[in-house]
Amino acid sequence: MLEDKINNLCFWDQITDGDVAEADQHYNGKEKPEEKRTFPVDSSSIYHFHPIAFVEHMKLITGGINHTFDNKHTAKANEVYINVITPKSRDLQGPLVVFNSSGVLFKTHSLARGSNSNRLKAEGNGDTPTGKTTTVYYPKKRVGHTSFGNHGMIMLEGTTGEFKKATNNGRTGIAIHSGHTNGYGSAINDKGDLMSTYGCVRVYNSAMKELGKLYTKLKNEGKIIYCYIEDYDGDIKDVYKFYDLKVDPKDKEQSKRSNTQ
Known part of the structure; x- marks a missing residue:
């Protein structure tokens, strides 16, 4: 049929x-x-x-995708996932996709790159660990700060995988947030490409604004909102194609680690 x-x-x-x-x-x-x-x-x-x-x-x-890209987690009726799929090397951006049990609600670009590759060390400023986390959105947290933008932060605490180990080791303060972009100093805008952080997930300011609105709406509906970060050990363009999302034309491979965020 x-x-x-x-x-x-x-x-x-x-x-x-x-x-x-x-x-x-x-x-x-x-x-x-x-x-x-x-x-x-x-x-x-x-x-x-x-x-x-x-x-x-x-x-x-x-629209009908209700599971993480690696198929390890599927959203139940009252659950929402923020799925961050990142290149294992963390030298390029990757998709950030929000979905519930019915399908995809939002998708954008993200960068999960720290100042070094040590994901588990407390105060180590390494790459964002992989694994599942709980989330709390603070709309006013560090608003106006160059490194964090004007739309608050979604704070993450690990419950599985590397992220749980990092949390147990005392690594705190990892979040999803926006802020200034490469090449624009203290200006909070989206003119440059996404710059690295001290281990957080960076998104563009326009995306964080929409993500914050969506998070608040879903939370008011009583949804439980998780974040799940996963490495993709392949061509990240394959993941973009899967979600019908175009690669950020400003994105370029980053080789040198930065100590600023």
């Missing part, structure tokens, strides 16, 4: 005219495209690029 093919993400598949007729009947009374495109392959089959199937496919790709 066409529904099965849609659910299996095969929006480009061997779909017969009978399948198309079934789809037309299924979507009877609903808005649908007037035409389908057909591509003859041989005398026994026709491949259809059906617009309805494509739309349903894209919903699954960008």
Whole structure:
């Protein structure tokens, strides 16, 4: 059946005219495209690029994802996850995706790079540890400070993985926040690319503004909001493609570690 093919993400598949007729009947009374495109392959089959199937496919790709990229955590009905997927080397940005049990709610760019690679040492200012955390949003925390921007901070405390070890070791103060960008000194703007921190997750100021609003809305609805940071040991562009998110054109590979944030 066409529904099965849609659910299996095969929006480009061997779909017969009978399948198309079934789809037309299924979507009877609903808005649908007037035409389908057909591509003859041989005398026994026709491949259809059906617009309805494509739309349903894209919903699954960008809206229906209710789990972390590595599939280790799935959101329950009352849960929301902030999933930070970062290159293992931390020399480039990676996607930050917010999702609940229904799918993706928000996505943006993030950088989880510290002044060194030691993720577990207290006061060590290393990269953001991987693992699951609890979260608390402070809308006014360090507002106006060059390194933190004007939209507060989402504080993180580890419950699994490296992040739990770091928390148990006394490493505190790790958060999601915005602030100034590379090349713009004390100015709080998004003109430059994301700069490293002392181990926090940096996002652009415009993104933090929207993320803070979303967090507050979800919290008021009684949602439990977790953060989960994971390394991706591959080409981070693959992850961007998965979430239908464009790579930040300002992002460039960082090789030299900085002691400023």
